[in-house]
Amino acid sequence: MSNKQFSYTFILIFVFTLIIILTSPLILYPDSDGYLDMSIIRSPSYPLFLSLLKLVFGSAETILTIIIQSLLGFYAIHYLIRQFRSHFSISNLWYVILTILLLAPYIYNHKLANSIMSEALAYPLYLIVVAKFTDALVIKKFKRIYFTLLLLAILILTRSQFLFLVPIGVLIAIYIAYTKSSYTTLAKSAIIFLILPFLTSILDKGYHKVKHGHYTSTPWTGIVLISGPMYVSDREDINLFTEDKERDLFQKAHEKLTNQCLNINCLKNKEDTNIILTYTDSYSEIANRTILPIASTILNNGLTRAETFIEVDRVTKNMYFPLLMDNFKEWFKLYLKNIKMGYGNSIYMLLTLILMIYSLWLAIKHKSKSGLVMGFLLSLILANIASVAIGIHTINRFTFYNNWIIFMVIFVLLPNFKHTHHQELNKTS
Structure with missing residues (x-):
């Protein structure tokens, strides 16, 4: 062309x-x-x-x-x-x-x-x-x-x-x-x-x-951060909190999530359940329709709608770190699975990681401009998914920005994949 x-x-x-x-x-x-x-x-x-x-x-x-x-x-x-x-x-x-x-x-x-x-x-x-x-x-x-x-x-x-x-x-x-x-x-x-x-x-x-x-940051971070740790928490985690409002929020949210079987401890007792799929498919139910309304009701106390969001953000941020540390092992497993979900499947994830390593090898070993830039582009996929996975489900809405990159990488790197020799197909008589 x-x-x-x-x-x-x-x-x-x-x-x-x-x-x-x-x-x-x-x-x-x-x-x-x-x-x-x-x-x-x-x-x-x-x-x-x-x-x-x-x-x-x-x-x-x-x-x-x-x-x-x-x-x-x-x-x-x-x-x-x-x-x-x-x-x-x-x-x-x-x-x-x-x-x-x-x-x-x-x-x-x-x-x-x-x-x-x-x-x-x-x-x-x-x-x-x-x-x-x-x-x-x-x-x-x-x-x-x-x-x-x-x-x-x-x-x-x-x-x-x-x-x-x-x-x-x-x-x-x-x-x-x-x-x-x-x-x-x-x-x-x-x-x-x-x-x-x-x-x-x-x-x-x-x-x-x-x-x-x-004068406040956009008050939505706390709800995003706490949803994962709440998903992997157990009932005894209420003892992590000393303030009555925090204890009340945790108890009611955990109870409702358990009743809906949107908690990892409930899912472990059921056959044929996928912990990461349940989390990604039900994230809005966990965060927006369970934790948020419960927190808003408990923390409202005559506040305006804007003030309620600010207070919810403050309290959920305070609860996040203790809940994360106490359930870090389970949360980290969820986090890694969430990253894999962001790639779509493990094969695509493996392909992009192999190409990234190969691209960076070209950049380091052969001072390749193509390898350097392709390694950079592929790192964007990983960095975006890993960033999103910290607090939210890695659905396509948050990852589509990089869907084109794997194609660009293959188009540019194609000349590097050359046959060193050709072998004819065996002829049959």
Whole structure:
């Protein structure tokens, strides 16, 4: 496929995708109202994005929102493909296939452009950050990282799961410093990356102070963190807590989860039960429809809705560490199984890990640019899944951002898998 043919095909794919998007309706999910109403339990970036659309167009629930979310995604995909093409000379056909894979979330399953969900903003931001990190790795220039910091801050303020990009950014800075022997610049870069989580935390709290009157982080972390330890806890864990409200919350939540057989000790007594599948399939029942309402009822005490969420977050965070430490072995087993679930199955997990090791071997042994970048991309899959698995189920909604990577890696590494000799098939008479 020539470059001219690629350009025409590229445009045609985007036009065809846009037609499919525009002929589909706007989709509202149970979480959508929280973003539209700028609920205190929603991180600031996407609610502010929708608020801006509402200010400009009079409503965020219009065809214009679909168009803008489409254009954001199209630009991000175009930017990522352009960066890859500038660094890797693989067949244009592979780039056409990669473009289709990157566009898949817009026409299949997630339907990002048509959805009022934070993924609609997080996905394009993530792709641009990945493109800029890739560029920094190849060019080996710190300024390529600096330009990414603002986008990364917005991305983290859209979905906090992307905090894993901060240590990856530090590792990239270390690599560039090592190759350039520029350790003074490394110190500056590392400091900037390390203060980024604190900066985003201040911005998050500042947003809630202006919008909701409370200088607080988005109060949803505690519910996310405590769900896993609560799932593997036993009845005697009530003795870990001294405050009456904490003891009351644990007792009622544990009792209800046990009655629903959404506790590991109940599941162990039943045949043909899958502990990790039960957890992933029933996570919303455990966290949102059991622990949260029980905690809200116990801790309400005349508080406003926003104040109740803040108090629930504070108490569940306090309960998390003692509960985790007392059940760490069982929780860690659950965590590892949750990571495997994030890959889809153990075969795919093994494949990606083997390719990651092989890519990094190419980078170290042969100073391979392709190996370095492919190792980086594959590490994103592991880092994202491992980050999500700490507190929530690793369903496709939280992992689809990297679904395209394994294909990109194979397309780039294919030339490395060459036959050293050919053997004809035995002929039969």
